[in-house]
Amino acid sequence: MSQNSEITIIGCGAIGLLTAREFVKAGYSVTLIDKSLSGQESSWAGGGILLPLYPWRQPKAISTLVIESNKKYADLSNDLFNATNIDPEWYNCGLLICKNPDKQLATSWCNQHSIPYQEAGSSFFTDLNTQTINPLWLPTIAQARNPRLLKSLKAYLLDAGVTFIENCEVIDVSINNENINTLHTNKGEIKIKQLIICTGAWTGELSKKLLPHSLCSPDISPVKGQMLLFDAQADTLSHMVLDADYYLIPRRDGKILAGSSVEYTEFDKSTSPEAKEKLLHMATELFPTLKDIPLINHWAGLRPGTKQGIPYIDKHPEIKNLSINAGHFRNGLVMGPASARLISDLILDRQPCVDPEPYKLI
Numbered sequence: 001m002s003q004n005s006e007i008t009i010i011g012c013g014a015i016g017l018l019t020a021r022e023f024v025k026a027g028y029s030v031t032l033i034d035k036s037l038s039g040q041e042s043s044w045a046g047g048g049i050l051l052p053l054y055p056w057r058q059p060k061a062i063s064t065l066v067i068e069s070n071k072k073y074a075d076l077s078n079d080l081f082n083a084t085n086i087d088p089e090w091y092n093c094g095l096l097i098c099k100n101p102d103k104q105l106a107t108s109w110c111n112q113h114s115i116p117y118q119e120a121g122s123s124f125f126t127d128l129n130t131q132t133i134n135p136l137w138l139p140t141i142a143q144a145r146n147p148r149l150l151k152s153l154k155a156y157l158l159d160a161g162v163t164f165i166e167n168c169e170v171i172d173v174s175i176n177n178e179n180i181n182t183l184h185t186n187k188g189e190i191k192i193k194q195l196i197i198c199t200g201a202w203t204g205e206l207s208k209k210l211l212p213h214s215l216c217s218p219d220i221s222p223v224k225g226q227m228l229l230f231d232a233q234a235d236t237l238s239h240m241v242l243d244a245d246y247y248l249i250p251r252r253d254g255k256i257l258a259g260s261s262v263e264y265t266e267f268d269k270s271t272s273p274e275a276k277e278k279l280l281h282m283a284t285e286l287f288p289t290l291k292d293i294p295l296i297n298h299w300a301g302l303r304p305g306t307k308q309g310i311p312y313i314d315k316h317p318e319i320k321n322l323s324i325n326a327g328h329f330r331n332g333l334v335m336g337p338a339s340a341r342l343i344s345d346l347i348l349d350r351q352p353c354v355d356p357e358p359y360k361l362i
């Protein structure tokens, strides 16, 4: 198996696909490799809220990518829909935050980033059952329907001539003169020119395997999240609701997601009856209408966890033709577009779209 693409990307989650799109737009040939099928892991399992939970409690480096991405999302979604006829369903339905103890922090974050907000009055809580603390309504916060975003991205990239090699696990590399020249996979060898690792939760483990002697290994490990899906009709819930650590997300067709657990369980993607019970209890207590709505799905995904949730977006300091774009933890869908733009700016020697310093490998 021989490839001659200028750019090779390992990992076909949101981060790999968005990164590929940046290079396609810049006129480069791209090959994408995944150990399973494209878009089946964390990026599929996520909720698609285009805001971190309580962003004012997160490091500034996260807000920077979130704000930059959100400038692009509506156009990204429209462009993909027009090109592929698959709608990523960018939907600015708004987000209601029921408990907002750090009111001052929240409003100054919103002011700083020009995010409209208002106090949420009692009319927001007619159908909800919760104890509120300074509830906050963010009317412009959007979501993307991540499984459709992934499908649309893949269709766009295939149409642009990108090569997908699926069910192909990268297990080793050959290095010559500080450059990786060959990937060894379970399907054979792949020659490469520039390599970008976008392997989400597997990035820490994979980096150690590929570069066992490197002094620079990204500290990324899996954090499981479980989620439920209810078969609600359109307009059952008109906006996203965040209550303490849990949230409800209504899709455009009415279906409602309830999430999510946060579990440090290595590479175990199984669902558990305990998490299901907890999520079900939370969802039906918060929004009692759900008691009469069929629960139709329950799944788990592995978030690429980093200590502070800040991703690594950098050229490798030891291997000249290697870069990494991974470790987006709970916010890969919202940080993805800016993160993809930043890694392509660095590789193509363009002016970086944001200051690259906080995302460096060392």
Ligand SMILES: Cc1cc2nc3c(=O)[nH]c(=O)nc-3n(C[C@H](O)[C@H](O)[C@H](O)COP(=O)(O)OP(=O)(O)OC[C@H]3O[C@@H](n4cnc5c(N)ncnc54)[C@H](O)[C@@H]3O)c2cc1C
Pocket: 010, 011, 012, 013, 014, 015, 016, 033, 034, 035, 036, 037, 038, 039, 040, 041, 042, 043, 044, 045, 046, 047, 048, 049, 050, 051, 168, 169, 170, 171, 198, 199, 200, 201, 202, 206, 224, 225, 226, 227, 259, 260, 261, 300, 301, 302, 303, 304, 326, 327, 328, 329, 330, 331, 332, 333, 334, 335
């Ligand atoms: C329950 C849950 C809820 C979430 N909610 C949100 C949210 O509301 N908003 C938000 O922004 N984010 C959310 N996230 C986080 C978000 O989903 C992740 O940050 C994001 O999907 C990470 O994307 P990725 O492309 O890096 O990883 P992934 O989507 O996991 O993709 C990595 C890919 O690499 C491939 N791979 C790994 N190793 C190899 C190898 N050796 N060879 C070849 N291929 C390999 C895998 O098969 C996989 O396809 C949520 C996540 C979960 C689990």
